[in-house]
Amino acid sequence: MNWEAIALTGRLAMIVAGALVLVGLPIAYWISFSRWRWKFLIEALVSVPLVLPPTVLGFYLLVAFGSGSWFGKWWQSITGHTLAFSFQGLVIASIIYSLPFAVQPFAASFAAVDPALLSVSSTLGASRWHTFWRVILPLSVPGVVTGVVLSFAHTVGEFGVVLMIGGNIPGVTRTVSIDIYDRVQAIEYASANQTALVLLIFAFAVLSIVYALNRRIWAVYPFK
Amino acid sequence: MKFDVPSKLEANTLDSALHVQIRREYCGGDRDATFSLDVNFRVPSGITMLFGPSGAGKTTVLDCIAGVRSPDSGRIELAEQTLFESAVQINIRAEIRRIGYVFQSLALFPHLTAEQNIHYGLFKLPVAERRRRAAAILDSLHIAHLRNRRPRGISGGERQRVALARALVTQPKALLLDEPLSALDAATKAGIMDDLRAWNEQHRIPVLYVTHSREEVFALGERVIALEQGRVVAEGTPLQVLSAPRTEAIAGWMGLENIFDAEVLALHEKQGTMLCRLASAAGAGPELEIPLGRSTAGDRVRVGIGAGEILIATRVPEGISARNVLQGELKTIERRDAMLIAKVDSGILFEVHLTPGAQESLQLVAGKRVWLVIKTYSCHLLQRTSRELL
CATH class of the missing domain: 2.40.50.100 (RNA polymerase II/Efflux pump adaptor protein, barrel-sandwich hybrid domain)
Known part of the structure; x- marks a missing residue:
């Protein structure tokens, strides 16, 4: 069992899930309530990682992180090193890759809030900001939890993007899935199986939580 | 024996009145059809019934007054303050219009207790003042015993009272009620209306009460505005409206000649x-x-x-x-x-x-x-x- 890889994966997934709450909530809010006619383009863009082969996403991120792009240059001028093959690069890639897994459940639960509650909130003098914190978010707790859990789990399980932009540096970018791949390549089936089994059990547990939450939607907040 | 005539109300309360003159396309009961709303009326302080069959545009009128929806054109004025005027592009946001609105569905916040629902519109006030006002309204609407209950756990009539209290506690300049009592029995209805009248005797604001029930028009209203297919077809006291020329909407009231x-x-x-x-x-x-x-x-x-x-x-x-x-x-x-x-x-x-x-x-x-x-x-x-x- 490679505890270093497991710890690294856990750290990565937690940071990504946390970042996706900050990034995903405003995007989901905008998708739920904007009346912009070209909104569907943004919705499609957010969901692209769902259907794209991870290698395609990884390839373009690698290009963007490289010193040939303005972003890569800018990052290098600030931090002194390149994003490719670094933990930070992995974090950014994972945020993009897991974005739909956070935004979709967030947006679905925002859209499910009775619009009359939002109208009545505004007639009671509440700004949109206030309404979001006092009405929309409390009523969307199951959806937000689902989004966080799914993006955490998805980050734990990603492989292609990590391989493309992270490489295989122990303690820096060698995640659990890369570790398993490594061991299979080295014909260490027994240790590969150990780690794989842990991931399998983890994935099952996480999805059980998600489905249980959505079945009894008020499992977290016992009301309505 | 002589009887008071309701028009007496209007003399000393001119300044608090609500003026509505709006046009808007809206969807009627039939989803595919759109109708045009084109109304012009005045609501003095006291209770005015906005009567009409479903699809007449009653809720659209309320939404426009509250600022939840915008009219296509026209002008809305409350207590001599312009809330909406298309000609000069004034459209005051709903949250600063200070209009109480009780929705047909009540729209109580399901995750908050009755008391928290009532506190909701008072978030800008100091906590002590919030408590004082909420306690006063809980008492005057006889729902103090419900303060720690969530909407799901209380009866229909009590829920109406909570929704009414939540709107009244913000001391609105006008109150809009969208068929708030239609599901209640007559006694519960009368009790709530008595409390609302008692409250309004102190505050004297325009109250616009939407209904499609003739009984409610007679039982509750001092004044009626009859709406049919987006037009005002009659206006006055329930009696005056009855004696006005017969239209389809008024014919509905004619069961009692x-x-x-x-x-x-x-x-x-x-x-x-x-x-x-x-x-x-x-x-x-x-x-x-x-x-x-x-x-x-x-x-x-x-x-x-x-x-x-x-x-x-x-x-x-x-x-x-x-x-x-x-x-x-x-x-x-x-x-x-x-x-x-x-x-x-x-x-x-x-x-x-x-x-x-x-x-x-x-x-x-x-x-x-x-x-x-x-x-x-x-x-x-x-x-x-x-x-x-x-």
Whole structure:
């Protein structure tokens, strides 16, 4: 069992899930309530990682992180090193890759809030900001939890993007899935199986939580 | 006996009135069809009923006033302040209009207790003031015992009170009610309306109450605006609107052709009836026994009787269950389609509908002496006019 890889994966997934709450909530809010006619383009863009082969996403991120792009240059001028093959690069890639897994459940639960509650909130003098914190978010707790859990789990399980932009540096970018791949390549089936089994059990547990939450939607907040 | 006329209200409260003059396309009951709303009316302080069939545009009007939706064009003014004016592109946001709005669905926040719901609109106030105001409104609407309950755990009538309290506690400059009581029984309804009237006697704001129920118009309203397919078709007191030219909307109210003001003389609680004297222009009219209402002797009430529910006899009827037999003189009788409309004077003018066959066999002609037979339960108690018109 490679505890270093497991710890690294856990750290990565937690940071990504946390970042996706900050990034995903405003995007989901905008998708739920904007009346912009070209909104569907943004919705499609957010969901692209769902259907794209991870290698395609990884390839373009690698290009963007490289010193040939303005972003890569800018990052290098600030931090002194390149994003490719670094933990930070992995974090950014994972945020993009897991974005739909956070935004979709967030947006679905925002859209499910009775619009009359939002109208009545505004007639009671509440700004949109206030309404979001006092009405929309409390009523969307199951959806937000689902989004966080799914993006955490998805980050734990990603492989292609990590391989493309992270490489295989122990303690820096060698995640659990890369570790398993490594061991299979080295014909260490027994240790590969150990780690794989842990991931399998983890994935099952996480999805059980998600489905249980959505079945009894008020499992977290016992009301309505 | 003289009765107060509601128009008396308007003189000293001009400044708090709501003026609405708007146009808007809207979807009626039928999803595919769009209608155009084009209305122009004024709501003085007091309770005004916005009456009309479903799809008439009533909710659209309320949404535009509250600022939840915007009209295509026009002007909305409240207490001499412009809330919306398309010509100069004024459109005050809903959250600063200070208009209380009780939705048809009530829209209570399911995750908050009754008290937290009521606190919701007071978040800008200091906590102590918030508590004071919430406690006052909880008391005056008799829901203090519900303060820690969530909306799901309380009954329909109590939920209405919570929603009303949540709107009133913000001290709005106008109150909009979208069929808030339609699902409640008459007694619960009357109790809530009494509390609302009591509150409004202190605050004197315009209250616009949307309904499609004729009974509510008579029972609750001081004033009516009748809306049909996006147009105002009649406006005035319930009585005035009834006597206005017949339109499709008003025809719906016509189930009660005879509407009289009356004074309660005595209550017979055991029999479930009360005796009242109808007020005619000439003075005291005939006495009628009507179903017991929430009244005391001396109260002024309004009684409605369907013209088709009154029997005409040419001799003194005997051995019948009907409690009211009034002697009178047949003044006129005229034909409308397959029906005859008789006007009978028995101290006050009654309209009676009968068939041509009945006229033939009784040989009814103008000037004939007749007796009107009216069952107690054919008399509908419409409105208590004693307190609300002060």
